[in-house]
Amino acid sequence: MKKMDESGQIILIAAFIIGIGIVVLTVMLNNIVYASNTASESSIETNVFDYSNVVQTTTEAYEKAYNGSNYGNNSVIFNAYMENYSEKMVRSYSLSGFIFSLENDTLQDAYFTENGLADGNDDWVVIERVNSTDSFLLDKLNVSSLGNESNKFVIEVNNHSGSKQWSASVYNSSGTITISVSNQTTSIGNYTSASGFINITENQFRFLDNTAGQTYTIKFINGSHSMGTFRIAGKLVNGNDFHIERVHIVNSTMKLNKNGHLEINSTIPITLPKGHI
């Protein structure tokens, strides 16, 4: 009889062990379900930085190719440089899983719009916080594409509070390039340019007198009504030099593809020889 009672205790212990086993198995199963559903393919990618780098390096490559090929006149050197750049980019980006491709375009004459294209932003700020201008040239003004007096291309200089300090309107007056200059209150004069070249800092336009001692912004207004080249150089308020020059633009199409699940395709007009400070 006593022996039978001890057997009952063993059954009780066995029941406890089986119970604990069930709990352990359930917890394990739960963990397996959890783990198998954790996002194994979470794709937190910073592809936008790669894209930004591509835009920046491609712009700089075009600038170097342009300057190294006598302002694009030697197309063999220009194209060879860009082909070489494209090959090197394909190789270096392939290491991080990107397929890079660049479609080269021919050099185009530019409008005075923000991106240089006819449909670009008409009214735009060329440079801000200028302290002094050493050189401000317009060249190759095309009389046939220049707007008449009602569609004139305007260069405006505003001080930091936004009031006009100096402005010049360039327009086609019966086949002649006419420049009408004024300061904040009065008209300075009307001039003509037979060659399509205008040196804004010349004394007759009184650009330097009217902007001396000011912090100013140079704006182009109605840029799509005129084609030509420009160059502005000088000093900013912070003491740094600036230099912006546009002779040509090139419409560059670049493509980035990563593992087939990401693709960026964009077309960017690049100002040559130097579109940024």
Place this chain on the structure above:
Amino acid sequence: MIRQLREDERAVSISVGFILTLSITIITMVVVISSFYTMMDRAEQTVMRDEFEIHGNDMALQISNIDTAVQITRNSGGEIGSFYFILPLPDEIAGQQYSVELSNQTNEIIFESHGKYATRVKVPYTVHETEVESVRLYSGSNEFILHYDPASNMIKID
């Protein structure tokens, strides 16, 4: 008298004892199993919400990436021709299908499974240059493609 009762086994029935033991065992088993099921169900919803948050954050990041790429391109005076990203969203999460909703009213990505509030996860996104098209999609049909439409300046998901 007491001794007589202690030794009196006339009211003891083996059948009744067996039925009582069986009933108690069944009730105990049912209670234990159902509590395990409830625990598993809660764990499933927790898993879903965690998963939804991971995928939602991934989508929000990609939306921001597209928006930033558009901004970079516009600052350079150019235009994005196309930008697409195939989202690696699974057909099922924790064995259940789910829906993804993009809302440009609240600027949120809303994940939900079978309309259960307990599984709903809202992840906010931010855009500056573009708009996001409001849409509701269901898992399991096709792959989800996040893309930019230059004509309407909208980020869409198909």
